[in-house]
Amino acid sequence: MKTKKWVWVSGAILLVSLLLIVWFQWLSPSISAQGLSEEEANAVAIDQYAGDIIRTTKTHDEYQIEMQIENGIYNIKIDAKSGNILSLKQLEKAKEQPVEPKEPPTNTEDGSQSESNDPTTQDPAPKENTVITEQEALDISAKHVNGLADDDTELHQPPDQAPYYLVEVEIENGEEDREAIVQVDAYTGEVKSVNWED
Known part of the structure; x- marks a missing residue:
């Protein structure tokens, strides 16, 4: 009879101890x-x-x-x-810098009009949408988050959207190394987003 009572008391003490440990661990981070x-x-x-x-x-x-x-x-x-x-x-x-208006043509001595020869007022040649290289995307990503870009880079070309690269970048910080996925616009080279992995 005494043995059963002793087992019950020991079990109750063990249960209360476990509950206190769990409660303190739950409460302690907030404190x-x-x-x-x-x-x-x-x-x-x-x-x-x-x-x-x-x-x-x-x-x-x-x-x-x-x-x-x-x-x-x-x-x-x-x-x-x-x-x-x-x-x-x-x-x-x-915001892009505003484009300066083009100078109007000037009249020459013979009455004809001539265009300005100032290269800053000339219309630039139309640019085609060219995709930056994979290496450029790696360099942009690594510089943006101060890390080391992984060669495992993917170019995504969704329909009706600008293509973009997804670049994995590792940031070495001692014990707390982290990785980020950097999205780089394949036309402009702009960083669109950075998602940090846990």
Whole structure:
């Protein structure tokens, strides 16, 4: 009889101990994880992508940073606890410089009109849509995320859309090596998006 009682008491103590361990592990990340402040998240974005912060918003577990970078406006998602960049997506392309109006023809002494010989006012030859090389896509991707591009690159040519490359890039950071898939427009060489793999 005493043995059964002892087994029941031991089992109850073991069960309570396990429940306490599980409860503390569930509660402890929310107690111990302070997470990033808005300033720290902005610093991560600026450190990774040189540009100007337009707006920063925070949800429960991530910061969304709208940022003006050289070739457009991007939305950057950063994990609020670890500071890892989760994704980069282009929202708007950079505005092109306005084209100067062409000078009107001038009258010559004999009354005929002549076109300006200024090469800056000449119409450029029409450009064909040419696809950048795979090596150019690798170089653009590696430079964009400060990593090492993998030779395993794919050119995608969906119907009714501009072709693009998907390039795998590895970022070596000690124990926290990360990989990103970078989408590069095959005509312009612009980075369209960056998706970070876990």
